[in-house]
Amino acid sequence: MNSDLGEGFGIWRLGDDPALLDVVTSANVACGFHAGDPATMHRVCVAAAERGVAVGAQVGYRDLAGFGRRRIDYDLDELRDDVLFQIGALEGFCRVAGARVRYVKPHGALYNTAAVDEGQASAVVAAVRAYDAGLPVLCQPGSVLAGLAAAAGLRVVAEGFADRAYQPDGRLVPRSVPGAVLHDPAVVVDRAVRMAVSGTVVALDGTEVAVPVESLCVHGDTPGAVTLARRVRDGLAAAGVPVSTPGAGAW
Amino acid sequence: MNSDLGEGFGIWRLGDDPALLDVVTSANVACGFHAGDPATMHRVCVAAAERGVAVGAQVGYRDLAGFGRRRIDYDLDELRDDVLFQIGALEGFCRVAGARVRYVKPHGALYNTAAVDEGQASAVVAAVRAYDAGLPVLCQPGSVLAGLAAAAGLRVVAEGFADRAYQPDGRLVPRSVPGAVLHDPAVVVDRAVRMAVSGTVVALDGTEVAVPVESLCVHGDTPGAVTLARRVRDGLAAAGVPVSTPGAGAW
Amino acid sequence: MNSDLGEGFGIWRLGDDPALLDVVTSANVACGFHAGDPATMHRVCVAAAERGVAVGAQVGYRDLAGFGRRRIDYDLDELRDDVLFQIGALEGFCRVAGARVRYVKPHGALYNTAAVDEGQASAVVAAVRAYDAGLPVLCQPGSVLAGLAAAAGLRVVAEGFADRAYQPDGRLVPRSVPGAVLHDPAVVVDRAVRMAVSGTVVALDGTEVAVPVESLCVHGDTPGAVTLARRVRDGLAAAGVPVSTPGAGAW
Amino acid sequence: MNSDLGEGFGIWRLGDDPALLDVVTSANVACGFHAGDPATMHRVCVAAAERGVAVGAQVGYRDLAGFGRRRIDYDLDELRDDVLFQIGALEGFCRVAGARVRYVKPHGALYNTAAVDEGQASAVVAAVRAYDAGLPVLCQPGSVLAGLAAAAGLRVVAEGFADRAYQPDGRLVPRSVPGAVLHDPAVVVDRAVRMAVSGTVVALDGTEVAVPVESLCVHGDTPGAVTLARRVRDGLAAAGVPVSTPGAGAW
Numbered sequence A, B, C, D: 001m002n003s004d005l006g007e008g009f010g011i012w013r014l015g016d017d018p019a020l021l022d023v024v025t026s027a028n029v030a031c032g033f034h035a036g037d038p039a040t041m042h043r044v045c046v047a048a049a050e051r052g053v054a055v056g057a058q059v060g061y062r063d064l065a066g067f068g069r070r071r072i073d074y075d076l077d078e079l080r081d082d083v084l085f086q087i088g089a090l091e092g093f094c095r096v097a098g099a100r101v102r103y104v105k106p107h108g109a110l111y112n113t114a115a116v117d118e119g120q121a122s123a124v125v126a127a128v129r130a131y132d133a134g135l136p137v138l139c140q141p142g143s144v145l146a147g148l149a150a151a152a153g154l155r156v157v158a159e160g161f162a163d164r165a166y167q168p169d170g171r172l173v174p175r176s177v178p179g180a181v182l183h184d185p186a187v188v189v190d191r192a193v194r195m196a197v198s199g200t201v202v203a204l205d206g207t208e209v210a211v212p213v214e215s216l217c218v219h220g221d222t223p224g225a226v227t228l229a230r231r232v233r234d235g236l237a238a239a240g241v242p243v244s245t246p247g248a249g250a251w
Helices: A015-019 A038-051 A076-094 A108-114 A118-131 A145-152 A186-196 A227-238 B018-019 B036-053 B076-096 B109-115 B118-131 B144-151 B185-198 B225-238 C016-023 C039-052 C078-096 C108-114 C118-131 C144-151 C183-196 C225-238 D017-021 D038-053 D076-096 D107-113 D120-132 D146-153 D186-196 D225-238
Strands: A002-005 A027-029 A054-059 A100-108 A138-139 A154-163 A200-202 A208-210 A215-217 B003-004 B025-030 B055-059 B101-106 B137-139 B156-161 B200-202 B209-211 B215-217 C002-005 C026-030 C054-059 C101-106 C135-138 C154-159 C200-202 C207-208 C214-219 D001-006 D024-032 D054-059 D101-106 D138-139 D156-161 D200-202 D208-210 D215-217
Touching: A002 A015, A002 A054, A002 A215, A015 A038, A015 A227, A027 A038, A027 A100, A038 A076, A038 B076, A054 A076, A076 A100, A076 A118, A076 B036, A076 B076, A076 B118, A076 C016, A100 A108, A100 A118, A108 A118, A108 C026, A118 A138, A118 A145, A118 B076, A138 C207, A154 D120, A186 A200, A186 A227, A186 C183, A227 D054, B003 B018, B003 B055, B003 B215, B018 B225, B025 B036, B025 B101, B036 B055, B036 B076, B055 B076, B076 B101, B076 B118, B101 B109, B101 B118, B109 B118, B118 B144, B137 B144, B144 B156, B156 C118, B185 B200, B185 B215, B185 B225, B185 D186, C002 C054, C002 C214, C016 C039, C016 C225, C026 C039, C026 C101, C039 C078, C039 D076, C054 C078, C078 C101, C078 C118, C078 D038, C078 D076, C101 C108, C101 C118, C108 C118, C118 C135, C118 C144, C118 D076, C135 C144, C144 C154, C183 C200, C183 C214, C183 C225, C183 D156, D001 D017, D001 D054, D001 D215, D017 D038, D017 D225, D024 D038, D024 D101, D038 D054, D054 D076, D076 D101, D076 D120, D101 D107, D107 D120, D107 D215, D120 D138, D120 D146, D120 D156, D138 D146, D146 D156, D186 D200, D186 D215, D186 D225
Parallel strands: A002 A027, A027 A054, A054 A100, A100 A138, A138 A154, A154 A215, B003 B025, B025 B055, B055 B101, B101 B137, B137 B156, B156 B215, C002 C026, C026 C054, C054 C101, C101 C135, C135 C154, C154 C214, D001 D024, D024 D054, D054 D101, D101 D138, D138 D156, D156 D215
Antiparallel strands: A200 A208, B200 B209, C200 C207, D200 D208
16 A cells, blocks of 8 residues: 655645554655655655655656646656656655665656656656666556566556546546546445455446556545545455565565 | 866756866765756766766755855754755765765855854754765864764865965955955965965965865866866876875775 | 735645635735745735735745745845845736735745844835835834834834734744743733734733734634634724724825 | 847856847846746846836746746646736836836747647736736747737737748747758848848748748847847848837837
């Protein structure tokens, strides 16, 4: 289970980081470009390390005002370097906390763009390979990023979204479409368990889609997020699904 | 010999980085807070590594608009974390370039403030110690930062300025005072050699002051900077002063 | 009654702007340097205009990460120009909303610094005079800023803080001192009425201090802020104190 | 004749503003989002006013690191408000200089995007209309922006580029295509005169294209820019073309 954390900036806060850190096993920590400031990064890395939660670099566009949610047509070398910068900055705080960056996950519009755009996906892959070819990339199964990362010899960790509707081809229904986001906790928990146990999800059109996920993303910036995350975790436990922090040898 | 490098941002450039990298032995690379963007940092780290020039983190206030030259009354924990962030970000690019951050040098108003202010000096020391207690701090001999860093067990590398006037107590004459900056190349070269050979400088009042420096700072952002830097290096060579990149075992 | 509004940035929010706009008569709108983004400024200006609430430019240091609460040693011409920039930017949104900027109030560390520092106070005064010599400055009575503004022919609107402890000389007790901020609503309402009716407040040492205020500042970014603001307003009404938006001919 | 000015930021400079202000009749002043800081804006507005040069708001994306040259998929209301913010901020400095904003010209990727994208063009039009429906928009003839601005009742001022190659349909040849930028001063001057006198230009394929321009854009950020701008102005004078600052009644 992974969640986005450390997404405040300066005086502003978003989500309940400490509560989520008690539930998830992987923390996607914002690195200062779309959100996150040094003091927050430091605090989250220490708190994650204390709980044995794995820290990943949640890398985004340089766009505080847009929270990294607006697609930017980067020069690809600059995008690679922006990703490298963010990984390095987070690594410094991990080091201070006695940990290390364990994976990389693109944020927002970079996540969505790298899922379909070869150029931006390649820039992310180039950054991760240059930094540490053993560092896994957390992304959607079947995405362009997943394909290019695997082709480059990187470990791909496929993630699923229990609270999002899927299209029959395995992609997410865009947020702009009604029904794209699921709010009923019971439904979300059921989908989470199904994804984890059988690797499938029921798409918006009723067909069953294969989603071979290793990690489930739970959102932290909505009311009830922590409660929902805990119910998902309890549901997985009840179904006999082990939820573990990636081991030292694994991602 | 050290110099400030990588101090452009985006489309804007400052100084002639490649030319200076052919002269100096240590590059104080801006880390994005007062100047410097990821692409520039990447480029400078690679170019420095190719030439065997040591890379240091030139850490500054978060103040692009003021180029880090305006004193900011930071919360000290936030200052420590801002310094950590910058060291980590630069380390990522050093790693990609097959190098590592070899020292830390504060920039601009942080340099000046940490030279006299216990709080800000302590924040810099705390960041370096937390990150890597073996990382030297490049600063002025006799400064508050030098004292606190040494007391904390950090290696202090004392630096001198051949083109700046000194006060009888070993401090620099503020830039606002006429005569604070020396422009005559012959004079600057003479002072550089004297500092290196005898560890002394003649202060503004004519007295001889001890300045036990290990590194000479040459500025890169003025017209004629590269030529002057080369003359200083030639002058040191003519005087039989070895100018070397810090070794693996040294700073 | 005035309150700080529009102090979010991008995805982040601070305080309940619409609720406060239903209580106060003057909105100190953040202008993008310490907080506030264009969309927020637009929204607040329109909402204020609809309610007949006067809009003032809450000008701050260029310091999003520090929320304008860290003193910065600006070059004074640059500070003047930063203030001018913010007033102009807000004026654009007022114009669109069928209103205009009615006063200027410094924020955070600029407020505190301009209250005691002649240089920064002069920069604020220079900006306001250059922009519109008829624009009032909202600040503390007895401050350096109040004195310089009045000397420059600007209208000074004195403000008081019903929830802050005062020193015998009329200055605020610094937030770092225990008891500096008052939390008991009944006490705050009483002090508000006393300030408005008799122009006095009881200082921390029990002495009565003259505070000839024309506007009361209520804070919006704390839990219970809106409720407290409403109680203050009701208290003033019960005491027969008219609370009005500054008229077209007044500030 | 118009040129981009005030495109430095903080310590960094771009182009020779004073020299260009002696040649052009309209200054497209950067407003702080892609370039430009308050002190620079102030200085350029005063210098332009002294010379009788008209000031226009050169509005861009919020992207200092990318100099506004990377397309950003803005929410359109946010784009409108970002444009409004920039116009207002510049207006403040014009007011101080005894002038006013005389036109609006999008910069970089916003210029290119608004030339073909209805959404972003509409956002620019909405901002200008809301601010002042009498304010002209400077853009390419035949562009989507020109069409929507005209349809909304705004005055469109068509501009041409004497140093850029054109396609047979009247659009610019993208910079990535060899030959897109013309460097021979004699050729550039000839094209400028032809555009001004006959309203035509010879496209890359040799065909003659109608370009009914009212303003010629000369670039300021390249070596020799000022000399070239002066030669264009002299060439226009020799051809009997009046080059004038837009009058109070005109744009």
